Amino acid sequence: MTPLPLNWYLILASIMFTIGAVGVLVRRNAIVIFMSIELMLNAVNLVFVAFARQLHSIDGQVMVFFVMVVAAAEVAVGLAIIIAVFRNRETVNADELNLLRW
Amino acid sequence: MAIVILAVLAGLLLASGAALVLVAGFELSGAAPATIVFAILAIGIIAASLGVVLARHPVRSALSLVVAMFLLAAMFATLDAQLIAALQIIVYAGAIMVLFLFVIMLLNLQEEPRFTASVNHLGVGSVAGVLFLLAVGRFFFGRTGATVAAGPGGPGMGAAVPADFGGIVPIGERLFTHFLLSFEVTSILLLVAIVGAVVLAKRNLV
Numbered sequence: 361m362t363p364l365p366l367n368w369y370l371i372l373a374s375i376m377f378t379i380g381a382v383g384v385l386v387r388r389n390a391i392v393i394f395m396s397i398e399l400m401l402n403a404v405n406l407v408f409v410a411f412a413r414q415l416h417s418i419d420g421q422v423m424v425f426f427v428m429v430v431a432a433a434e435v436a437v438g439l440a441i442i443i444a445v446f447r448n449r450e451t452v453n454a455d456e457l458n459l460l461r462w
Numbered sequence: 463m464a465i466v467i468l469a470v471l472a473g474l475l476l477a478s479g480a481a482l483v484l485v486a487g488f489e490l491s492g493a494a495p496a497t498i499v500f501a502i503l504a505i506g507i508i509a510a511s512l513g514v515v516l517a518r519h520p521v522r523s524a525l526s527l528v529v530a531m532f533l534l535a536a537m538f539a540t541l542d543a544q545l546i547a548a549l550q551i552i553v554y555a556g557a558i559m560v561l562f563l564f565v566i567m568l569l570n571l572q573e574e575p576r577f578t579a580s581v582n583h584l585g586v587g588s589v590a591g592v593l594f595l596l597a598v599g600r601f602f603f604g605r606t607g608a609t610v611a612a613g614p615g616g617p618g619m620g621a622a623v624p625a626d627f628g629g630i631v632p633i634g635e636r637l638f639t640h641f642l643l644s645f646e647v648t649s650i651l652l653l654v655a656i657v658g659a660v661v662l663a664k665r666n667l668v
Contacts, residue, residue: 364496366619369541371599372504376511376530378595383515386587389574391566392523395514398558399527402534405550413541415616416623418632421546422641425633428553429648433655435558439565440662446569447665 369410376403390442390452394435401431472529477502499540506533516584519573520566524559531555543628 376399383396405424412420446452449459510533513526531554538547626632637645 364500364619368500368504369537372507374595374598375508378591378598379508379511379515381594382587382591385590386583387515389520389571391520391562391569391571392514395523395527395562398554399511399514399530402531402554405546406534406537409538409541409543409546412543412628413623414619416621416627417616418627418636419640421543421628421633422636424543424546425549425637426641426644426648428549429652432553432558433651435561436655436659437662439561440659443565443568444662452569452571 366410366414369406373403373406373410376400376406388454390445390454390457391439393454394438394442398431398435401427496540500537503533503537503540506530507537518575520571521563524562524566527562528555528559531559541628542623545628545630545633 380396380399380403383399384393387393387396405427408420408424408427412418412424442452445457449457451457507530510526510530514523514530517523517526531550535547535550535555538544538550
């Protein structure tokens with residue numbers, strides 16, 4: 361269905377990735393930082409799927425499968441860590457979570 | 463204000479879904495309908511991504527991300543990745559984002575105040591983002607020269623894909639033959655993640 365050039369998908373993915381990266385840098389809420397990381401992972405998934413379509417190779421979509429699985433595992437563990445930290449410090453603000461500072 | 467933004471995003475979602483159904487249902491092919499569908503989805507995805515980063519309430523960020531996941535699944539469907547589109551909705555929007563929303567509501571996070579610092583974080587972040595985008599995006603525009611290949615190679619986007627490309631059978635076949643080791647290691651990874659999440663979230667870590 362798609363005679364669109366590959367570059368369009370890559371540019372959209374890079375815009376998504378940039379927005380996610382800026383979100384990681386700018387936001388202070390740990391959960392919103394986490395969501396920006398998920399945004400970056402989705403941008404990479406778009407690149408994989410676009411190239412799978414370009415090269416007619418199903419390997420790109422299998423890579424997306426693995427990226428989704430790893431993202432799910434990472435989100436589960438990361439949110440458990442945030443919950444554990446919140447129980448002790450009563451905050452998810454990244455500026456106030458400075459226990460490991462020298 | 464946020465309700466308006468969310469309503470606009472939901473409207474974009476419905477419009478893209480309707481466009482997809484119309485295009486696929488009426489077997490329209492060619493550049494124009496595909497471009498319209500891509501434009502609607504792309505604008506929606508960028509708007510939803512900005513909503514994730516700019517929203518002050520974490521629940522609104524999470525809902526914007528859900529919209530972005532759905533629109534991205536639609537874009538996967540236009541790229542002949544039907545199984546991945548279905549998995550995107552089931553796994554990402556249906557499990558991961560639900561987990562995010564559960565945690566946000568469990569921690570009872572409130573709307574955040576505006577940034578109060580000597581440095582305008584959003585301004586500096588935006589400038590850094592634009593520079594990063596320029597650094598990454600310069601590879602995506604036409605490169606000429608004798609040393610650069612004509613393109614990424616391969617059959618290309620215009621060529622028709624083999625039958626059932628992106629369906630369950632080709633992906634499953636690849637997953638269980640060539641990527642079997644990765645598949646098994648991933649299952650162990652999931653087991654480790656489950657055990658880790660349960661242990662970390664216990665009330666007293668004994």
